[in-house]
Amino acid sequence: MFGLSGEPISLDPSVTADGNTAYVTTQIYNSLISFKPGTVDLQPDLALRWTVSSDSLTWTFYLRQNVKFHDGTPLNAEAVRFNFMRWWDPSNEFGAKKPFLGWKNNLGGFKGEDGSLVKDIKVRNQYAIDIILDKPYPALGSILADSGLFGIASPTAIKKNPAQYGTPAGIAVGTGPFMLKKWTSGVNVDLVRNPNYFRAGLPKSEALLFRFVKDPSSRLNELLTGGVDIAAELLPDQLKAIQSNVKLNAVLRPALNLGYLGLNTSYKPLADVRVRTAIASALNKKAIVETFWTGLGITDGHLLPPPLAKNYAKSVTDYKFDPAAAKKMLADAGYPNGFALDLWYMPVSRPYYPTPKPIAEAMAADLSAIGIKVNLKTEDWAKYLQDRQDGKFQAFMLGFVYVTDPDSAYTYLIAPGSTTDITWNSPEANTALESARKLSNPAQRLPLYQKVDEIMFREAVRIPIVHSRLLVASGVGVKGWIPSPTGSEKLDTVEK
Template identity: 35%
Template sequence: MLQNRTAQRRRLALVGLAGVVALSLSACAQSQRSADTSNGSGKVGGTLTFGAAGAPKLFDPFYATDGETFRVARQMFQGLVGFKPGTAQAQPDLAEKWDSSPDGKTWTFALKTGVKFHDGTDFNADAVCANFNRWYGQKGAAQSDAVSQYWVDNFGGFSDGAKPSLYKSCTAKDAKTAVIELTAVTSKFPDVLGLPSFVMQSPTAMKKYDADNVTAQGDSFTYPSYALEHPTGTGPFKFGKYDKANNTVELVKNDDYAGDKVKLDKLVFKIIPNETARKQALQAGDIDGYDFPNAADWDQLKKAGFNVAIRPAFNILYLGINQKNVPQLRDLKVRQAIAYGINREQLVKSQLPEGAKVADEFIPDTVTGYTPDVQKYNYDPEKAKSLLKEAGATDLTLNFWWPSEVTRPYMPSPKDIFGALSADLAKIGIKTNAVTKPWNGGYIDGIDQAQADLFLFGWTGDFNTPDNFLAQFFGAPDNRLTTGASPWGQSLADSIKAADAEPNKDKRTQLYQDINKKVMGEYLPAVPVSHSPPALVLKSDIKGLVPSPLTDERFGSVSKG
């Protein structure tokens, strides 16, 4: 994957896309129980209204980076690859199976037959290649990483050859066989094809409504009617309308869906940005569920008879340490002192929701490459003080940034988390100056410009590879966690790229384990704090919705009443 600072920022508006080789069976079972998934039972018909936290940017997911667009897109589209419900384990979707050449560069996908797009166009190998070549063939303003960002981040350049691309070609061997050739080996393929950006869209509709006609207007972009009014996939729901006056997106049942019969007649997303307002709308009966209930409300909602469906945690909160501005922070002993000096166990118990746990490294324990054999930093304030003394850093004052106007799945209450951690640091003699800025009003930019000494940040995974976590954090020597970390910042980035390109799975796993050991023992550019499960809440008569660690909930199997 090509990594850059834009890639680090691209997911800040997202609530979470992720992946694991396999979540533990217990986590999967827990998520299914909490959602009360019924095995196909439930009434047919009716309209389900779900409270969304924001408005979708558009309806062509290839040009999207926001979670609300992806939430709607998941109901209308399918990709070659999907994810097993309740987990982030990749599984076939529009492809029945796939295999690769020994060198890992040629991938053959056997496709499902009898599938049609919403406009009646056949899904086949020609359609697959039309989509890949559309992505690769973007021109002009559409090549901007603000427009085709997931392609740029994961595949790189375009057909004009200005920059190298991971993608080489697509060939329709026959109607049900598509062959994809890559220019290099990567651990991310084919799991990356499970992302909403890489779903299959109707070649007929895209041509009819000029889907690639993106134009720039200053710092903003104008999108074609396809992206705004005519999205056409193969999924269980079809686009109905976007009523901006009433802040609703309406989808209707696809009677020709090739999968299991869709139960709902309509699916409506009601845009309610304020979490308290979403809760009130649920209590008033105006909506049937909503996303991201405040963890402090979980018990109250359960007692009121609502189903709080807890997603398996697939994220990480970390305490970032910027080494650029304060020379003492370039000393490993000082960074280790900070790690020993914060009481993460107490933080998890007091500030985070049920199911949260302390993070010992920068990937969840369900991801290949995780190893328990890393240096641990259990709470030990006396050891922290001793390390500070050894480093000659007993009189440190650091600018500690925390974000306002935001709740993240891994960080439900930034102010409270900041308060707990700053109090811990004070106990070991580190003074902090609190700096707070709105998440999208100076915080993100300030962090990326290395203005903070300490800061709160995190990540929700996209899909199941360690690269999706480690490369985001350490994939470049000048990102927010390695700025000022010369000379090992470049060495770490090179190691991550080498691991991603290793075709042998066992060797690749060992390389990632070695990286995790070095990160925690020799580098420690930040302190991993916790993994925290987000949730959604539903009325008790909503059946069949499986909470996903990727926020990859599908409503095609859901019934109401």
């Protein structure tokens, strides 16, 4: 039994991609490719192998043969194309009747839109399918490996009743290790073992029950009393209690996120890199992370999270905490007495910033020590996001979660259309990213991503504060559980 923080919105991957939904749909569906357990490295899933053309525009996926959906219908290239067309084409009669934001956010746009990275989807033969791109996009493999977003569903099942597919009143049919038995709205989702799963000997368990337990304290109590075997999304301040209990195992999910401090160069003092570096050197990041993440936080000088560490430049470690040096940098830049700075903090808790206001107050205290007079500000979350995007903030707190490829991370952080919040552009960094996109070999892209790492550290427009590991826990009798950095993993190897 697995304790979730809430109920799935739908078991149709094309409808939503929230964490609770993804945990359940990951058990029901497979994607073309997947992540190796506990990592963001790619491995075969429904596709035994895949190739990328010399111009990096055509990705060909070669499917496993003799794989069946839970309803007994065969997996083939036509079934895969059916799924992709209902995601890509908003006018598709079997689509969700609203834009699939998971597609738009990751692949630029829908069929017919200027921003669409996908140009066409073609069946090559019964067990091979081509995804043809408008321009090179090396992150495609990592994007499609998310079975919570891009799980392949049975066309036959969807066509039976499109309006109810994936709802408590309907069905959800994939090729995954577990099959949907019943979804009791407000209570649980009950799954049973798929006896025809294509991975021999899996799943290990005969059944899997997801219970909805909203409050973190209640989830921990359910774990203690045997109401659940695994509890997700626990709080940092619960770590010590779990570690001190012999009945429980604390598990730290690898940190695939980033909390950063953004500095808008349209504000005159922040246009000077010496000032930005002074701010980075004035922040006692280690003390901040130890205080507010209670053992779950990692701080360094990289924007990319630790699971992507192979893309780090060896020359980059972290900004040294040195208030005296920071004061000198300010003086050299023409601000011997400091300056006023509006620092905006988020009004909501996120995994990378669990308590935004106290964290902002700690940053303000550090900056005041070098003469920067900080005014703390916040506003409604929706307005905060829009005003930040419109470049209205001088300095601000933000971050991201579950980015599995350096290209998609850097596109979000530094691509020309993504830097309106910091009013900054680096032709050098963007040239490196464009060059990397034209290379199909990941090893050849590494030096280019490492170059971007060096540039971003030097420029200090987004100062990395923390990569936060997420706390989950299990009973000591649970075996075979390998938490994924992405936040949801297949539970086919878990047994009790």
